[in-house]
Amino acid sequence: MVEHPQFLVGAFMAVVAALVAWLFWMVPLWSRPGLYFAVTVPPEFKKTPEALDLLRSYRIQALIHTAISFALLSAAIPRHWPLLVLGEIWLAIGPVIAFMRARERVMRHGVAPVSVREAVLAPRAAHLPGGWILQLGPFAVLLAATIYLHLHWEQIPDRFPVHWGLDGQPNGWSVRTPAGVYGPLLLAFGVIAGISLMTYGILHHARVVRIPGSGATKYDFAHRIGFFLVAVEFFLAIIFSFAAFLPLTGNPGIAFPLIFTVLILAATFPLAAWLNRGRAQQLTSIATTPGSSLGDGTLDKYWKMGVFYCNPDDAALFVEARFGVGYTINFGHSSAWIVMAVVSLIVLFPLGIALTALSHR
Amino acid sequence: MAPNTPVLRVDLASDRPVYEQIVSGLRAVLVAGEFEPGDQLPTVRQLATDLGVHHNTVAEAYRVLADEGWLDLRRGRGAVVLDRREAKPSPEAKQGFARRLEELVAKAITDGVPRSKIADHMAALAKKLGKA
Numbered sequence: 460m461v462e463h464p465q466f467l468v469g470a471f472m473a474v475v476a477a478l479v480a481w482l483f484w485m486v487p488l489w490s491r492p493g494l495y496f497a498v499t500v501p502p503e504f505k506k507t508p509e510a511l512d513l514l515r516s517y518r519i520q521a522l523i524h525t526a527i528s529f530a531l532l533s534a535a536i537p538r539h540w541p542l543l544v545l546g547e548i549w550l551a552i553g554p555v556i557a558f559m560r561a562r563e564r565v566m567r568h569g570v571a572p573v574s575v576r577e578a579v580l581a582p583r584a585a586h587l588p589g590g591w592i593l594q595l596g597p598f599a600v601l602l603a604a605t606i607y608l609h610l611h612w613e614q615i616p617d618r619f620p621v622h623w624g625l626d627g628q629p630n631g632w633s634v635r636t637p638a639g640v641y642g643p644l645l646l647a648f649g650v651i652a653g654i655s656l657m658t659y660g661i662l663h664h665a666r667v668v669r670i671p672g673s674g675a676t677k678y679d680f681a682h683r684i685g686f687f688l689v690a691v692e693f694f695l696a697i698i699f700s701f702a703a704f705l706p707l708t709g710n711p712g713i714a715f716p717l718i719f720t721v722l723i724l725a726a727t728f729p730l731a732a733w734l735n736r737g738r739a740q741q742l743t744s745i746a747t748t749p750g751s752s753l754g755d756g757t758l759d760k761y762w763k764m765g766v767f768y769c770n771p772d773d774a775a776l777f778v779e780a781r782f783g784v785g786y787t788i789n790f791g792h793s794s795a796w797i798v799m800a801v802v803s804l805i806v807l808f809p810l811g812i813a814l815t816a817l818s819h820r
Numbered sequence: 821m822a823p824n825t826p827v828l829r830v831d832l833a834s835d836r837p838v839y840e841q842i843v844s845g846l847r848a849v850l851v852a853g854e855f856e857p858g859d860q861l862p863t864v865r866q867l868a869t870d871l872g873v874h875h876n877t878v879a880e881a882y883r884v885l886a887d888e889g890w891l892d893l894r895r896g897r898g899a900v901v902l903d904r905r906e907a908k909p910s911p912e913a914k915q916g917f918a919r920r921l922e923e924l925v926a927k928a929i930t931d932g933v934p935r936s937k938i939a940d941h942m943a944a945l946a947k948k949l950g951k952a
Contacts, residue, residue, distance in 0.1 A: 574831050575830070575832075576871045580825065580849065580855075581826075581860075582860050582861075582862055582863070664869060666869055667869075667870050757872070773872050774871075774874060
């Protein structure tokens with residue numbers, strides 16, 4: 460049982476606010492050398508006094524927005540819902556507005572990306588990272604958890620708690636029905652299947668940018684992202700399996716979220732570093748090859764808010780994201796909305812089933 | 821991917837339509853004998869994705885090359901290189917080619933390309949064609 464729940468809530472919100480602040484502080488740096496605030500610029504632009512001033516101004520604004528939202532969230536403790544909602548909205552929108560303002564300023568310095576495109580004249584041999592065995596691993600974890608629950612069905616109480624308040628008392632229950640017991644695993648299946656579909660899409664429907672002379676392509680990096688996503692899938696499969704065992708284990712106490720927070724942090728940083736190293740190797744390889752393109756050649760005008768790519772004349776369903784590491788969907792592609800609908804369905808349908816078994820009394 | 825795999829290059833900022841660039845680029849590779857009969861080319865979807873153009877642009881280019889006898893586009897097989905027997909050229913085709921080549925060389929000289937460079941390029945091209 461937790462003796463000072465308000466302190467814990469405050470500490471949790473402080474950590475979230477700090478993470479958000481750090482995220483927005485770093486975001487402008489997480490892009491290719493030819494991009495600044497998701498705008499194509501000359502590579503040397505980032506070091507100019509104007510660019511540095513722009514970055515400083517953006518960061519100050521982002522910090523102010525984060526501080527305001529933290530103040531609102533703190534004032535909302537323990538249960539002042541309007542302030543809580545306002546604080547969360549501010550946290551979500553404030554720094555984004557700062558980003559958009561900075562982006563508008565950078566657009567005055569924008570240049571056209573390289574217009575020459577190259578394609579290797581050979582069918583793409585797209586292999587899923589680790590092959591089918593590794594790809595099916597997370598599903599095997601879920602299947603094992605399902606079998607374990609099935610074998611211990613009689614030990615599961617008719618009604619069991621699945622959520623606890625900060626005072627240690629249960630405030631959410633489920634019942635021993637297939638939806639109540641297997642719901643978390645079904646939801647995990649949906650989420651993991653959605654991620655697997657995205658991995659497949661990135662490997663088959665994203666542009667392969669050739670790095671002249673080396674025989675390498677940016678596809679090599681996409682493969683690395685595929686491995687990263689499989690790691691995420693394994694992690695989710697384990698977390699959801701633990702959650703599914705709650706009817707058997709009872710209240711896990713603070714240890715459960717604590718262990719997983721530590722695990723997330725322990726896994727995130729090495730994985731992010733590994734991804735970043737791959738990206739750095741690729742960028743070095745490209746930078747030393749004259750005439751090669753740093754990005755996949757998307758034009759600024761097709762990027763809405765620097766985040767959403769929408770170009771109906773581009774056959775690529777996935778394109779390189781303008782900041783961060785990874786890919787984003789081309790919302791202008793004829794299949795984009797079908798993919799989004801399918802992924803939403805395979806996540807929301809199991810979620811709906813799992814929720815039907817929940818009650819708060 | 822092998823380093824010597826043929827590469828197609830297009831310039832999206834060029835005045836020349838992209839489908840024409842794809843046709844002439846692919847034709848040059850095919851004429852140079854860089855593919856064996858039966859070799860598979862990228863699918864329309866893959867090539868369009870890699871070039872960042874619409875599917876129809878690549879599909880149109882492939883159709884032109886199929887009409888010329890270079891490619892087999894049967895459904896489900898993708899684009900397969902055919903064993904194209906060289907057509908017997910008409911006198912008009914020969915004359916037309918000679919005229920276009922002269923015009924191209926004249927334009928290159930006008931643009932400042934050194935005559936020796938043009939001669940080198942043509943010799944290299946002739947050598948490449950001889951191998952095909």
